[in-house]
Amino acid sequence: MRSMARFFGKELDRKELLKRIGHMSQLAYIQPFEYTEGKAQGIKALNVANGTGLEFTLLESKCLDMISMKYKGMNLNFLPKSGIVSPALADMNGTEFMRSISGGMLYTCGLRNVGTTAVDGGLNQVFHGNLKNTPAEKVNAFAAWQGDDYVLKVSGEMNESAIFNENLLLKRTISTKAGAKSVLIEDRVENQGFEEQELMLLYHVNVGFPILDENSRLLIPKSKTVARDPLSQTGIAEFAQLTAPVDGYTEQVFSHETASNSEGMTGAAVINDQLGIGVYIKYNANMLPNLVEWKSMRSGDYALGIMPATCNVKGRTFERESGTLRRINSFETLDFSLEIGVLDGKDDIESFEQFIRQLEGE
Numbered sequence: 001m002r003s004m005a006r007f008f009g010k011e012l013d014r015k016e017l018l019k020r021i022g023h024m025s026q027l028a029y030i031q032p033f034e035y036t037e038g039k040a041q042g043i044k045a046l047n048v049a050n051g052t053g054l055e056f057t058l059l060e061s062k063c064l065d066m067i068s069m070k071y072k073g074m075n076l077n078f079l080p081k082s083g084i085v086s087p088a089l090a091d092m093n094g095t096e097f098m099r100s101i102s103g104g105m106l107y108t109c110g111l112r113n114v115g116t117t118a119v120d121g122g123l124n125q126v127f128h129g130n131l132k133n134t135p136a137e138k139v140n141a142f143a144a145w146q147g148d149d150y151v152l153k154v155s156g157e158m159n160e161s162a163i164f165n166e167n168l169l170l171k172r173t174i175s176t177k178a179g180a181k182s183v184l185i186e187d188r189v190e191n192q193g194f195e196e197q198e199l200m201l202l203y204h205v206n207v208g209f210p211i212l213d214e215n216s217r218l219l220i221p222k223s224k225t226v227a228r229d230p231l232s233q234t235g236i237a238e239f240a241q242l243t244a245p246v247d248g249y250t251e252q253v254f255s256h257e258t259a260s261n262s263e264g265m266t267g268a269a270v271i272n273d274q275l276g277i278g279v280y281i282k283y284n285a286n287m288l289p290n291l292v293e294w295k296s297m298r299s300g301d302y303a304l305g306i307m308p309a310t311c312n313v314k315g316r317t318f319e320r321e322s323g324t325l326r327r328i329n330s331f332e333t334l335d336f337s338l339e340i341g342v343l344d345g346k347d348d349i350e351s352f353e354q355f356i357r358q359l360e361g362e
Contacts, residue, residue, distance in 0.1 A: 005179025027051030067104035078208030078303035116315030150178035167193035182341030202309035278343035
């Protein structure tokens, strides 16, 4: 029997909930708005709240990426000290991207490049690609009852194309339900061109304070782990060890091939046992075979990235030389999905730990 949504200690179906409120926006809503000052001026965005403490902000002007996520008023993500920067002010040349890197709970890397910059095929491939600064088109916000579920959904399209080169389209839908503790990102990539293309895609999920702290732990199912560089190699044995902020810490990056179930599902989580709360991701490893970990224990840049990807983060030329570039045929479509959610309390945490143990046992 299907369970009902839980609202503040009560399991309520549609009729019982509507007895207790006037307009649904009393609890759950999608509110479009626009930033009006500073480096974020002109960015269009949507704030989504689902009625039981989960609230997140999507940047319409930047790939519908999730710049913030809160639960019961608690921040869950990392936001760089550069803040929210309009695409009009973002300089992607060389290392200038560091002055406008998006951060937040999710920013999307790709579709032509992830990681190191390069000149490839006569085109500049910027750090982490162009999607993160691509405005969404055909944006639609949907908030309505579907049976006993009050569904909140935002969708839009981002195009990455160049004359004589690629013509790729990303169709994105981000959804949650009233009473839920998770968000689902569903992406469809279409090659609308007449030639096969090389595809790179990484979901940059960034967990921050207070979920991330010296009392936190990283939970990843058994994996094959590879360090990005010699410095990261020195810390590979402690990849799951999280510390308090360290002045001058240099980032370390690891790539994990995680255990998954028979359907390819896998996941990871950052858990703060002292607070009794965590952030998790679930995704299909058949489509996103690499889980990249970005470990930045640096004071002021204190973050942990858990990032499902089709690739590593050394750039498209490295991936091609390694024979690991994903390809998409002319007029082919590829579907990707990612769930980001909250583990609230002992029962949620133990349930996710059981999920990880089951993955490791298969």
